[in-house]
Amino acid sequence: MKEAIFGTMTGILGAGGLLAGDFEAPVMLMGGDEPVRVDSPGYAAPCWADVTGDGHKDLLVGQFSGGKIRVYPGDADGKLGKGDFLKAGSEVASVPGVW
Numbered sequence: 001m002k003e004a005i006f007g008t009m010t011g012i013l014g015a016g017g018l019l020a021g022d023f024e025a026p027v028m029l030m031g032g033d034e035p036v037r038v039d040s041p042g043y044a045a046p047c048w049a050d051v052t053g054d055g056h057k058d059l060l061v062g063q064f065s066g067g068k069i070r071v072y073p074g075d076a077d078g079k080l081g082k083g084d085f086l087k088a089g090s091e092v093a094s095v096p097g098v099w
């Protein structure tokens, strides 16, 4: 069974041409007119989710040192708007227990 799975995966990867050298060049993501940045020390765990509820995925970027999450709203063209901290009601939300 392991051989069959490995053989299938190898065939898919080989047929699709997915090799380590096939990555596209990196690009700077823009949130509105400003680059999307990660606060020091990193560990931002970026992810996509529609938190604004408009049907377009938004980019969420965590702030390890303060426990906040910045949301860059996505639009229908795949562009991102200016980032702002995720709020719970009118308060900036944060994850407790983070450095």
Ligand SMILES: [Ca+2]
Residues within 6 Å of the ligand: 049, 050, 051, 052, 053, 054, 055, 056, 057, 058, 073, 074
């Ligand atoms: Ca959205």
